[in-house]
Amino acid sequence: MTRADALRASRDSYAVAWRCFLIEQGSDSSKVFCFFEGEDSKYYEIRLKTLLGDDRRIRSLSCGGKREVKRVNSLWCQKGFERTHAERSMFFIDRDFDARGQNRLAGWHYVTPCYSIENLYMxxxxxSAILENEFNTSLDGPAGETVALQHFQVLLESFLDAATLLNAWIFLQRKxxxxxxxxxxxxxxxxxxxKLFLVRHDTVVRLYDETxxxxxFPDAHILPRDEIRRYEEWFRYSNRIDAFRGKYLAEFxxxxxxxxxxxxxxxxxxxxxxxxxxxxxxxxxxxxSELxxxxxxPRCLRMFVANLT
Structure with missing residues (x-):
């Protein structure tokens, strides 16, 4: 898919989501409309159903990207739904590398405490739960998952080291x-x-460098090398599982x-x-979806829903 195709798909998703909301919002007072980025409903929906209870129905609406969620939120506010529909509409966006103020939306909105929902899988x-339930490590005795879990941690540390420069570079691009x-x-x-990483059985190899x-990424801004190195060092000592781009973590x-x-x-x-x-x-x-x-x-998601109900 080209960039133009992706942008067109996002616009279409946003328009469809908004149209569905306008049509359905007056039909069922138990329905809660939840506006998501992309396919984030695969993470949120099962949790919202549990946290909201059986008396509330979830209507998941994918808007495209974060920009499209913000567009729907803006329309929602302009049309007066902030006054009439506040407790039946929720907006969910990823924190990403955006500044805190750029993630403010009208009404009930939730922002991930980490880069994105994918980080919550790490x-x-x-x-440990995946190993126990999908790899049947509980059948191997009390220490059944220990070696596998330790090896995963070795691979994870190797990946985080390999991805530090890339995440610092992307952060600076967004900044x-x-x-x-x-x-x-x-x-x-x-x-x-x-094209960026090679995950082997014992390590992760970085396939890119600063040059x-x-x-x-030929459309990227040219960045000063000293600034890249400074932020690379800063990222190296941050909570990288929360800070790094979630899509890369999910694929790892x-x-x-x-x-x-x-x-x-x-x-x-x-x-x-x-x-x-x-x-x-x-x-x-x-x-x-599989996992x-x-x-x-996160506790902040539980509190967000609890405050709504």
Missing amino acids: RKEVL HEQISGQSSTLNLKNVAFA TLPEL LRKALEVLKTDRVSTSPQYFAGKRRVKLGLSRENIV SQYAST
Whole structure:
């Protein structure tokens, strides 16, 4: 999909979401309209149904990207729904690398405490639950998941080190756009994960460097090297699991789980006590949905919904 196609699809999604809301908002007082970025409903919907209870119906509406969620929110406010529909409309956006003030919306809105929902799949307890339920480590005894979990942590640290420069560079790109007031020309979806990282069974290899990033992203702004290095160092000592771009973390998670799955079904596993069948699909297109039940539900999300009800 070209950048023009992606922008057109976002506009279409935003228009469809807004039209559906206008048509349906007066039909059922128990219906709660939830406006999301992209396919974020795959993470949120199961949690909202639990937190809101059976007496509230969830209507999930995908608006496209964050910009389109903001456009719907602006229309919602302009049409007076902030006064008449406040407790039946919720807007959900990712924090990303945006400044805090840029994530303010009218009405009931939730902003992730980390870069995006994908970051909520990277907690240690999440992987522990995946190993227990999908890799059947509970059948291997009390220490059944220990070696596999330790190996995942080794791969994760290797990936975080490999991704630090890239995230610092993207952060500076977004910062430059905000300061200059220029609209974004950096389309991260144009460069596949496989062009940036190679996930091996024992480590993660960085396939880019400071000189190749402008070649991979030709529409990007030229950044001073000293500034890149300064922010690279800052990111290195930050909470990288929360701070880094979620889409890269999700793809790393999928590939790391593939490493563990290949080992688990082998005749002589290296990270597990023995060979066992693993049914987990790990599709690139649907990893967020496949693992949604295991992802972390942050306290701020629970409080957000509790305050609404």
